[in-house]
Amino acid sequence: MLLADVVATSHSVAATSSRTAKVEALADCLRGAADSGPDVVEVVTAHLSGVLPQRRIGVSWRGLRDLPPPADTSTLTVEEVDAAATAIAAIGGPGSGAARASAVRDLFARATADEQTWLRGLITGETRQGAGDGVMLQAVAKAAGVPDAVVRRAVMLAGFAGPVARAALAGGVEALEALTLEVGRPLRPMLAGSAPDVAAALTALGGEVVVETKLDGIRLQAHVDNRTSPGTVRLFTRTLEEVTERMPEITEALAALPVQTLVLDGEVIALAADGRPQPFQVTGARTASSADVDALRRDVPLTPFFFDLLHLDGEDLLDAPARTRWERLAATVPAAWRVPRELTDDPERAQAFFADLVAAGHEGVVVKDPELPYAAGRRGPGWVKVKPRHTLDLVVLAVEWGSGRRSGWLSNIHLGARDPDTGELVMLGKTFKGMTDEMLAWQTERFTELAEGPVDRSEWVVRLRPEQVVEIAFDGVQRSSRYPGGMALRFARVLRYRDDKPVTEIDTVQTVRSLAGW
Numbered sequence: 001m002l003l004a005d006v007v008a009t010s011h012s013v014a015a016t017s018s019r020t021a022k023v024e025a026l027a028d029c030l031r032g033a034a035d036s037g038p039d040v041v042e043v044v045t046a047h048l049s050g051v052l053p054q055r056r057i058g059v060s061w062r063g064l065r066d067l068p069p070p071a072d073t074s075t076l077t078v079e080e081v082d083a084a085a086t087a088i089a090a091i092g093g094p095g096s097g098a099a100r101a102s103a104v105r106d107l108f109a110r111a112t113a114d115e116q117t118w119l120r121g122l123i124t125g126e127t128r129q130g131a132g133d134g135v136m137l138q139a140v141a142k143a144a145g146v147p148d149a150v151v152r153r154a155v156m157l158a159g160f161a162g163p164v165a166r167a168a169l170a171g172g173v174e175a176l177e178a179l180t181l182e183v184g185r186p187l188r189p190m191l192a193g194s195a196p197d198v199a200a201a202l203t204a205l206g207g208e209v210v211v212e213t214k215l216d217g218i219r220l221q222a223h224v225d226n227r228t229s230p231g232t233v234r235l236f237t238r239t240l241e242e243v244t245e246r247m248p249e250i251t252e253a254l255a256a257l258p259v260q261t262l263v264l265d266g267e268v269i270a271l272a273a274d275g276r277p278q279p280f281q282v283t284g285a286r287t288a289s290s291a292d293v294d295a296l297r298r299d300v301p302l303t304p305f306f307f308d309l310l311h312l313d314g315e316d317l318l319d320a321p322a323r324t325r326w327e328r329l330a331a332t333v334p335a336a337w338r339v340p341r342e343l344t345d346d347p348e349r350a351q352a353f354f355a356d357l358v359a360a361g362h363e364g365v366v367v368k369d370p371e372l373p374y375a376a377g378r379r380g381p382g383w384v385k386v387k388p389r390h391t392l393d394l395v396v397l398a399v400e401w402g403s404g405r406r407s408g409w410l411s412n413i414h415l416g417a418r419d420p421d422t423g424e425l426v427m428l429g430k431t432f433k434g435m436t437d438e439m440l441a442w443q444t445e446r447f448t449e450l451a452e453g454p455v456d457r458s459e460w461v462v463r464l465r466p467e468q469v470v471e472i473a474f475d476g477v478q479r480s481s482r483y484p485g486g487m488a489l490r491f492a493r494v495l496r497y498r499d500d501k502p503v504t505e506i507d508t509v510q511t512v513r514s515l516a517g518w
Helices: 003-014 019-034 038-048 078-089 096-109 113-124 133-144 148-158 161-177 198-205 248-255 280-288 293-299 322-330 347-359 437-450 509-515
Strands: 191-194 209-214 218-225 232-236 261-270 302-312 341-344 364-368 379-386 390-401 410-418 425-431 461-463 469-474 476-479 487-490 493-498
Touching: 003 019, 003 038, 003 078, 003 113, 019 038, 019 133, 019 161, 038 078, 038 133, 038 161, 078 096, 096 113, 133 148, 133 161, 148 161, 198 209, 198 347, 198 364, 198 379, 209 347, 218 248, 218 280, 218 302, 232 248, 248 261, 248 293, 248 302, 261 280, 280 302, 302 322, 341 347, 347 364, 390 425, 390 437, 390 509, 410 437, 410 469, 410 509, 425 487, 425 509, 437 493, 469 487, 476 509, 487 509
Parallel strands: 191 379
Antiparallel strands: 209 341, 209 364, 218 232, 218 261, 261 302, 364 379, 390 410, 390 461, 390 469, 410 425, 469 493, 476 487
């Protein structure tokens, strides 16, 4: 299948605000891809979702600035792009930088000007077409003539849309229903809703609940498979990125468990000598790189804390009540690896547990219904997180040059939330509060890399590719005609930048409105 067909579809999707039209355009392209075979369907689905099947191939925005002249005619195929991406991702060792640059030039030399622009966006994660995950899954259902609900269920277990599209167009409902939890393949994690305080969370769930420690670490999904010798352990983050090689102490510990197959959900965190959690940045830096892992392991050891068990020795437990999953967890992993929790229906007891955890340096609690199943990939009704302040995960849309003491730094950031109905990003205001000098220096470098074009200091506002997620604390929400969302955050301040969270998981405008009681 020609890459030009995929690019044309992407442009068509971007050119319309109609969800129905977007779905129809995507579905037509998927049907065309099916004529080239199931492998092509999987790749095209990934590309039209704005990602490479290989996820990361070691090529940054800077590595795509100096490209060869474009080709005059479209001859490049989807299959050739996929093969080139796989080959580039595999390049390593001495001289890898030059070899990777050469391979990139070879690929782009075969692309037309339009294809070069689109490929650059695909590789850097900046394919803008106003079609999120929900639109793509609806297109898969339409192309294959299968129910939306079956597709949504399948993608929660398969992790990515590509394998689901492959199954749907090749085998319909039967093939989709055959997609189940597979040890070694990450599934989408269950997510939590939010409540302003512990009492509200208990009221929302009702009855007896579990109040569980919310750690300020990295979400970790662990897969253990000892059906062959030697066994394997694979670790994935909440974005389904594999980080196995970065955490050898975790893989070694899990490999020693007396199980055949096991899938766990939890967090990994760096603890200080006194057992208190290290700042999130310490854990983030420790898990961000596989370079010199032995030294990092010695200086910043990691500790796992698991809160759920999804599979054990051939038995899937996703649909089992949480209480059952926790019982199996307690019988499988050591107590030191389990997240502390409290079973109660008493708001005062739950509040005291929350206060003790916050005093100990933890992020807050997650209040859980012990009777509900695991809602993979969704903000299930049975999980409600509570933090000691209002916080949102938003995306930085633009940044302004600072003045006075901040002159020369990129300072005031424009904040955006996601509208799940349209897939658009909606601005909610600006802030420069909470930024240390170190943070200002970091974000000046980071946002220079994310700038949509050359950074000109004569331009007060620098528009950015919307890729950087930031955690914002605020005191409330007020109505405002100044911003497109019709509201603004009061006393917004930066807590931290989140490299562990994709833009697809930032908070929605509906969440912000609900916090305001609208």
